[in-house]
Structures are given as C-alpha cells and as structure tokens.
Amino acid sequence: xxxxxxxxxxxxxxxxxxxxxxxxxxxxxxxxxxxxxxxxxxxxxxxxxxxxxxxxxxxxxxxxxxxxxxxxxxxxxxx
Amino acid sequence: xxxxxxxxxxxxxxxxxxxxxxxxxxxxxxxxxxxxxxxxxxxxxxxxxxxxxxxxxxxxxxxxxxxxxxxxxxxxxxxxxxxxxxxxxxxxxxxxxxxxxxxxxxxxxxxxxxxxxxxxxxxxxxxxxxxxxxxxxxxxxxxxxxxxxxxxxxxxxxxxxxxxxxxxxxxxxxxxxxxxxxxxxxxxxxxxxxxxxxxxxxxxxxxxxxxxxxxxxxxxxxxxxxxxxxxxxxxxxxxxxxxxxxxxxxxxxxxxxxxxxxxxxxxxxxxxxxxxxxxxxxxxxxxxxxxxxxxxxxxxxxxxxxxxxxxxxxxxxxxxxxxxxxxxxxxxxxxxxxxxxxxxxxxxxxxxxxxxxxxxxxxxxxxxxxxxxxxxxxxxx
Numbered sequence: 427x428x429x430x431x432x433x434x435x436x437x438x439x440x441x442x443x444x445x446x447x448x449x450x451x452x453x454x455x456x457x458x459x460x461x462x463x464x465x466x467x468x469x470x471x472x473x474x475x476x477x478x479x480x481x482x483x484x485x486x487x488x489x490x491x492x493x494x495x496x497x498x499x500x501x502x503x504x505x
Numbered sequence: 506x507x508x509x510x511x512x513x514x515x516x517x518x519x520x521x522x523x524x525x526x527x528x529x530x531x532x533x534x535x536x537x538x539x540x541x542x543x544x545x546x547x548x549x550x551x552x553x554x555x556x557x558x559x560x561x562x563x564x565x566x567x568x569x570x571x572x573x574x575x576x577x578x579x580x581x582x583x584x585x586x587x588x589x590x591x592x593x594x595x596x597x598x599x600x601x602x603x604x605x606x607x608x609x610x611x612x613x614x615x616x617x618x619x620x621x622x623x624x625x626x627x628x629x630x631x632x633x634x635x636x637x638x639x640x641x642x643x644x645x646x647x648x649x650x651x652x653x654x655x656x657x658x659x660x661x662x663x664x665x666x667x668x669x670x671x672x673x674x675x676x677x678x679x680x681x682x683x684x685x686x687x688x689x690x691x692x693x694x695x696x697x698x699x700x701x702x703x704x705x706x707x708x709x710x711x712x713x714x715x716x717x718x719x720x721x722x723x724x725x726x727x728x729x730x731x732x733x734x735x736x737x738x739x740x741x742x743x744x745x746x747x748x749x750x751x752x753x754x755x756x757x758x759x760x761x762x763x764x765x766x767x768x769x770x771x772x773x774x775x776x777x778x779x780x781x782x783x784x785x786x787x788x789x790x791x792x793x794x795x796x797x798x799x800x801x802x803x804x805x806x807x808x809x810x811x812x813x814x815x816x817x818x819x820x821x822x823x824x825x826x827x828x829x830x831x832x833x834x835x836x837x838x839x840x841x842x843x844x845x846x847x848x849x850x851x852x853x854x855x856x857x858x859x860x861x862x863x864x865x866x867x868x869x870x871x872x873x874x875x876x877x878x879x880x881x882x883x884x885x886x
Contacts, residue, residue: 441743441744442537442548442732442733442746443552443567443745446548446552447552447567447568450549450552461540461545462540463539463540472537472733472741472743472746473539473540473732474537474540474548
C-alpha cells in the first residue's frame with residue numbers, strides 16, 4: 427500500500443525538550459496536531475516535529491511564542 | 506534490620522518509585538529516539554523529570570537539566586567541561602573524592618593548580634581562605650553543599666558572593682542535600698549544580714545529573730548518539746542533549762520522577778524536620794557517653810545547619826570494628842572508614858581509623874534512633 431501524501435504544517439524544534447514542551451502546551455490549549463519524526467525535507471531541527479493542519483501556522487506559533495517555547499522553523503509540506 | 510546509612514544511599518524507596526520503575530520496564534521505549542508512542546512515552550517522562558528537578562533545585566530552565574549516571578559523573582562533566590589548562594581552581598577540604606579526583610586529574614594532565622579551603626578541627630570550612638587562595642588565573646570554585654562526614658552545611662550564600670565578586674564559576678555538589686535541604690540555585694547564583702538521585706531524592710541508583718545556569722558553557726564530557734543531528738560530526742550544542750550522549754537510564758529516571766513527586770508532596774522542610782529530629786535524638790543520647798567522640802560542630806553553640814548525619818568514634822576502637830559489631834550483633838547498618846573524604850578526615854585527625862557514620866532518612870523512626878543509641882551505649886560500656 428502506498429503512503430498517502432497530504433499537505434501539512436510542520437514545526438521544527440532545536441531540541442527534543444522544546445518539542446515535548448510544545449506538545450504539552452498545545453495539548454493544554456486544545457490545539458490539534460501531534461508529534462511526528464522530522465520530515466527529510468526539513469534540514470534543521472531535532473528529530474521530532476509538530477504536525478498540524480496546513481492553515482494552523484498562525485495559531486500554533488502564537489501559542490508557542492506566548493508560552494516562550496522556541497521553535498526552529500515552520501513549513502507547509504506535502505508529506 | 507535498622508538502616509542508618511542513608512547518606513550512602515536511601516535503601517528503602519517510596520512505593521511509587523518501585524511501581525514507576527516496574528511500569529517503565531515494560532512500557533517505555535528509548536527517549537528521544539523516535540516518534541512512536543513507546544519512545545514518546547519515555548521522552549515525555551524524561552521531560553517531566555527535568556521539570557521536577559528544575560523546580561526542586563531552583564534551576565530556571567528545565568532544558569538545562571541534563572541527566573547523568575550519578576553525581577560523580579555530573580561532577581566530571583562540570584569540572585572537565587569548564588576548567589582549562591593552566592587555570593586555578595579553589596575547592597575545600599570537605600570534598601568527596603567525586604570532586605577531588607577529577608580535580609587531581611586536571612592537576613596532573615592539564616597543569617591546573619588547586620587551592621584548598623581548610624577545614625578546622627571541627628570540620629568547618631575556614632571561609633577566609635577563599636580570598637587568600639584567589640589567583641589571577643582562578644577559574645572556578647568547586648564546593649560541596651554539605652559534608653558527607655559531618656553533615657555540616659556550607660554557607661553557599663557566602664561562597665557565591667565570593668565567586669561572583671571575582672567573576673568565578675561556582676560548581677556545587679548537592680549529593681548530600683538535594684531533597685533534604687531547601688536549595689534554589691537561581692536565588693543563590695550557582696552556576697552548576699551536580700546531584701545524585703539515589704540519596705535524599707529517594708530515586709534509584711544510576712540516576713543523577715547536572716543543572717546548568719543559563720549562559721554557562723560546559724563542554725561535553727562524552728559524545729555519541731543523541732537521536733538528533735545524526736550527520737553532524739559534533740555533539741549537538743543545545744542543552745540538555747549536549748551533555749547526554751547515549752541512551753539515558755530512562756527506567757531509573759522514571760523512578761526518580763516518581764520520587765520527586767513524593768518529595769514535592771511531602772515537602773523538603775517536612776523531610777528535613779523529621780530527619781533532624783531523629784539525628785538530634787540519637788546525638789543527645791550518645792554524645793554524653795564516656796568513650797564516645799562526636800565529630801563536626803554539632804556540639805558547639807554556634808554550629809552550622811546540618812543534614813541528619815552523626816559521626817562518632819567509640820573509645821580507641823577501629824571504626825570498621827564498631828560498624829561491624831553494629832551490623833552483626835545489633836542489625837544496624839552504618840558506614841565506617843574514610844567515606845571517600847580523605848582531606849576531611851585528615852583535618853579532624855581521623856585519617857587512620859575513620860569514623861562511624863549514622864545517617865537518618867525519612868523512613869527511620871524514633872524507635873530505631875533509640876535502638877542505635879542503646880547499641881552504642883553497650884559497645885562503649
């Protein structure tokens with residue numbers, strides 16, 4: 427069975443600690459998404475990234491910035 | 506059996522610690538080694554444990570808490586990762602070999618010079634020595650928070666004022682105090698705090714770590730797999746990964762995490778009060794006995810705050826012989842000998858026969874303290 431590709435927002439982090447802090451903060455705020463392995467298209471970042479709907483960038487980054495959680499990059503990819 | 510060797514390790518752990526390790530052994534993957542649920546379970550647990558350590562010890566950033574196998578490994582990381590060739594380090598006669606040997610190695614291999622703040626005959630640091638020992642090339646002060654021989658707590662506020670007045674790094678060994686003496690590294694301006702998980706934190710052996718103040722650069726002591734930046738030849742620079750090459754002891758850290766919950770719920774002050782009451786009760790019964798010598802400044806009017814340690818000798822007996830008698834005849838576990846603190850015993854005049862250390866913990870009782878005192882009374886009579 428072929429893997430189905432879809433457009434998604436991917437947030438990369440410099441450290442796993444940041445990714446886990448993001449997961450908890452976004453979870454507490456009820457922001458949809460989940461941790462996935464960092465896609466190969468993204469060269470910078472730790473091994474974990476946050477995957478969400480492609481139009482969620484503003485909401486996700488606003489929550490992270492407000493919580494003081496550093497993120498390394500935000501990308502909309504077909505993965 | 507009466508276990509009074511809590512300064513070596515707290516043998517009895519809270520039930521939640523045992524349960525957490527057991528669960529971790531069958532449910533957790535490798536932390537930071539993937540995004541499947543089993544790996545994430547480990548990653549989340551380790552992340553939570555970092556936050557609890559940061560809260561307990563007053564480290565501003567949880568991602569600056571790096572786990573290690575024990576305080577010795579953490580101290581090796583701190584010392585080897587910050588001191589450069591031809592620099593000077595000030596330390597104290599109170600230190601454990603976990604501080605002394607990494608420093609002696611730098612002395613031999615990197616031409617690092619060492620200055621020792623003396624301990625007086627009661628084992629108290631001679632604080633004026635810090636200024637006397639200062640050199641133009643002094644890089645750091647490495648200092649214990651409390652002696653593992655006498656339990657006397659070092660005045661870190663005073664040491665911190667000295668180090669920051671002169672722009673020195675302050676590395677603190679909290680092996681004897683984490684979990685039983687309140688500590689806030691941020692408020693005290695401590696740069697590097699090295700802890701062990703299996704003593705006053707009531708976690709499993711094989712756990713410990715280092716808290717790094719934001720902005721302090723520590724070179725990695727070991728390098729290797731991290732689960733991130735796999736194609737880089739260098740250890741990733743971000744904390745805590747920078748200091749955590751290789752698979753973490755996540756099973757142990759799961760136990761430590763549960764232990765930190767236990768401490769947070771019980772309260773460091775409550776634990777300290779209980780342990781101090783037992784030590785005082787024991788001390789009050791053995792100190793007046795003919796033939797018993799008490800070490801440290803516990804019997805002085807201006808004594809320092811201390812952990813729940815009472816170190817004694819009985820008549821002219823070898824400390825090992827007395828400790829063995831306590832174990833074999835009375836079923837009481839104590840620690841004799843030099844306690845890996847050679848300079849402290851030299852200062853107190855006990856290098857030859859050491860001392861018998863009674864160290865009390867949260868799970869000890871008044872009855873146990875009294876039974877230990879009665880045993881000492883019999884041996885001394």
